[in-house]
Amino acid sequence: xxxxxxxxxxxxxxxxxxxxxxxxxxxxxxxxxxxxxxxxxxxxxxxxxxxxxxxxxxxxxxxxxxxxxxxxxxxxxxxxxxxxxxxxxxxxxxxxxxxxxxxxxxxxxxxxxxxxxxxxxxxxxxxxxxxxxxxxxxxxxxxxxxxxxxxxxxxxxxxxxxxxxxxxxxxxxxxxxxxxxxxxxxxxxxxxxxxxxxxxxxxxxxxxxxxxxxxxxxxxxxxxxxxxxxxxxxxxxxxxxxxxxxxxxxxxxxxxxxxxxxxxxxxxxxxxxxxxxxxxxxxxxx
Amino acid sequence: xxxxxxxxxxxxxxxxxxxxxxxxxxxxxxxxxxxxxxxxxxxxxxxxxxxxxxxxxxxxxxxxxxxxxxxxxxxxxxxxxxxxxxxxxxxxxxxxxxxxxxxxxxxxxxxxxxxxxxxxxxxxxxxxxxxxxxxxxxxxxxxxxxxxxxxxxxxxxxxxxxxxxxxxxxxxxxxxxxxxxxxxxxxxxxxxxxxxxxxxxxxxxxxxxxxxxxxxxxxxxxxxxxxxxxxxxxxxxxxxxxxxxxxxxxxxxxxxxxxxxxxxxxxxxxxxxxxxxxxxxxxxxxxxxx
Numbered sequence: 001x002x003x004x005x006x007x008x009x010x011x012x013x014x015x016x017x018x019x020x021x022x023x024x025x026x027x028x029x030x031x032x033x034x035x036x037x038x039x040x041x042x043x044x045x046x047x048x049x050x051x052x053x054x055x056x057x058x059x060x061x062x063x064x065x066x067x068x069x070x071x072x073x074x075x076x077x078x079x080x081x082x083x084x085x086x087x088x089x090x091x092x093x094x095x096x097x098x099x100x101x102x103x104x105x106x107x108x109x110x111x112x113x114x115x116x117x118x119x120x121x122x123x124x125x126x127x128x129x130x131x132x133x134x135x136x137x138x139x140x141x142x143x144x145x146x147x148x149x150x151x152x153x154x155x156x157x158x159x160x161x162x163x164x165x166x167x168x169x170x171x172x173x174x175x176x177x178x179x180x181x182x183x184x185x186x187x188x189x190x191x192x193x194x195x196x197x198x199x200x201x202x203x204x205x206x207x208x209x210x211x212x213x214x215x216x217x218x219x220x221x222x223x224x225x226x227x228x229x230x231x232x233x234x235x236x237x238x239x240x241x242x243x244x245x246x247x248x249x250x251x252x253x254x255x256x257x258x259x260x261x262x263x264x265x266x267x268x269x270x271x272x273x274x275x276x277x278x279x280x281x282x283x284x285x286x
Numbered sequence: 287x288x289x290x291x292x293x294x295x296x297x298x299x300x301x302x303x304x305x306x307x308x309x310x311x312x313x314x315x316x317x318x319x320x321x322x323x324x325x326x327x328x329x330x331x332x333x334x335x336x337x338x339x340x341x342x343x344x345x346x347x348x349x350x351x352x353x354x355x356x357x358x359x360x361x362x363x364x365x366x367x368x369x370x371x372x373x374x375x376x377x378x379x380x381x382x383x384x385x386x387x388x389x390x391x392x393x394x395x396x397x398x399x400x401x402x403x404x405x406x407x408x409x410x411x412x413x414x415x416x417x418x419x420x421x422x423x424x425x426x427x428x429x430x431x432x433x434x435x436x437x438x439x440x441x442x443x444x445x446x447x448x449x450x451x452x453x454x455x456x457x458x459x460x461x462x463x464x465x466x467x468x469x470x471x472x473x474x475x476x477x478x479x480x481x482x483x484x485x486x487x488x489x490x491x492x493x494x495x496x497x498x499x500x501x502x503x504x505x506x507x508x509x510x511x512x513x514x515x516x517x518x519x520x521x522x523x524x525x526x527x528x529x530x531x532x533x534x535x536x537x538x539x540x541x542x543x544x545x546x547x548x549x550x551x552x553x554x555x556x557x558x559x560x561x562x563x564x565x566x567x568x569x570x571x572x573x574x575x576x
Contacts, residue, residue: 032380035373036395042410042453043402049413060413100307111300119304124517126315128506130514130558132531133551136538137318140325140548165314168307226404228517233538245405251522253409261406268401271395276390 043265050258057252069255073263076254082244083260085156087223089240093163094220100164101171102213108172109179126169135233138162142234154236162234163227167220174219178212215275222268326548336545344549352533352550359529360557362444362519363512366451370459370508371501373452378463378500379493382470389468396460404454408521413448415440415522442524450518456505466500467493502569510558530554 049059053066080094108119126134138161145152152158186208190200228242235243245257324346330336339401349356381392399407415421422440425431436443470493478488530550538547 017486020485028376028380031379031559034378039395039399042407042414043399045410045413046406060416100310103303104307107303109301113300121309122308122311128510130510130554132514132516132534135549136534136547137322138314140321141318144321161314164310168311183546222401226407242403242405244405249405249409257406259404264403265401269398272394276394279390
């Protein structure tokens with residue numbers, strides 16, 4: 001009697017754990033693939049509708065296939081200048097933010113100094129502040145600047161400053177992650193072999209953290225090109241690409257918006273694929 | 287410790303490295319917050335200008351006038367965060383434990399939606415959720431349209447706004463989850479199983495607690511931007527779904543009522559901070575910093 005009871009007790013968790021193992025093995029895979037399908041659904045819509053031949057002002061229902069939108073991607077007034085402005089801002093903002101962020105990351109990882117905690121807090125705060133507050137507060141600074149005798153008109157420079165501001169923290173976090181896992185012995189070896197500090201930095205340190213700097217550059221570029229909220233508060237009458245889309249969403253959505261969206265997506269994914277490929281090759285080489 | 291040239295100017299080098307970036311953040315992030323605080327206590331009108339008068343009633347009238355929008359922001363953000371956590375945890379687990387050599391590619395798939403401009407992504411959801419779209423028809427045939435939609439629509443309802451927020455901030459949830467799951471030492475799980483824990487017990491007693499830092503990070507990274515968002519409510523909702531972000535945006539950019547917008551921004555930040563602290567207490571503050 002007791003042995004049967006014991007057996008029953010033993011088989012029940014077994015059946016349960018076998019069921020759990022089955023869930024983990026197959027259901028999880030199927031679920032994950034469905035999840036990726038869900039992630040890709042809106043992107044597929046964006047790409048497909050870039051080839052649409054819409055009847056009215058809005059591009060919501062499928063009317064037929066055409067190459068026209070791609071061939072005349074800049075036929076919509078204002079779209080080309082909006083993209084140019086977005087790319088210019090993203091280029092400058094990502095370079096400046098990455099440079100400033102790399103220096104901060106070097107200081108944080110390499111040195112013990114007073115005010116470290118405060119520094120970390122100031123880096124962390126912009127990441128945890130809602131964008132609308134970042135945008136409104138910076139705009140308030142520029143609005144008040146006139147009453148302090150240095151008038152900063154809203155436009156290119158205010159957008160650039162805004163983008164550098166919210167990109168710095170992302171650059172710091174990205175470069176810091178790489179510096180923490182850094183083998184110091186390589187630098188010591190270089191110096192033992194007679195290299196001076198500057199040569200060691202340029203020939204050893206910089207090449208080793210170069211992938212992180214590149215990653216920070218790309219991340220900042222992507223965040224900058226995509227930003228709407230902070231830009232909207234600080235742009236004045238300048239129109240970046242997201243602001244163009246915002247304006248268009250109210251009156252008309254030309255399929256050219258989808259063309260540009262698809263193009264940005266294609267370029268970004270290609271860059272990331274190249275990066276993944278290079279990482280895999282490096283891993284294989286050991 | 288460190289490079290040689292660090293020894294020579296030990297005292298000043300870190301500060302020289304920090305100075306340009308930190309100066310930038312102080313001038314263009316911290317000081318503006320001060321200006322916003324100052325502005326939140328001004329009174330006046332667009333025509334006659336605003337002046338500082340310690341106008342604390344900007345705060346009380348923001349709460350009494352827009353309490354609904356504040357509450358809605360946190361309810362929508364809370365629901366979206368919970369759904370994002372439940373939906374993306376299994377996938378993060380799958381990539382971390384079963385991704386093998388496809389890990390990097392799968393992670394790329396998770397961040398890929400990021401590369402389609404935020405606004406365009408949200409406009410695509412307008413198409414998907416529209417009345418003759420796939421979702422409305424599927425829900426209709428499942429007789430769920432009455433539960434999730436309103437008068438046969440999904441677009442311009444709270445459901446659409448929450449769906450949009452969930453989707454748009456999903457990578458913020460999935461990536462930290464993946465990072466913490468990926469770092470788990472598999473031998474710990476094996477040890478639990480060697481000690482006769484079932485797979486289920488091992489998951490809830492070992493894997494899940496070890497992934498908590500990722501859960502905390504993902505929750506905060508999703509909830510904070512979601513609570514301040516106004517794009518989803520604007521493009522996928524109607525005026526009855528407006529969140530506090532919509533109010534701040536229209537006060538600041540359309541009605542030029544700067545003091546009211548500034549006061550609301552600070553209330554938003556204060557509530558977020560309070561919720562984060564409560565949350566940190568509940569899950570253990572060492573998980574937040576660690």
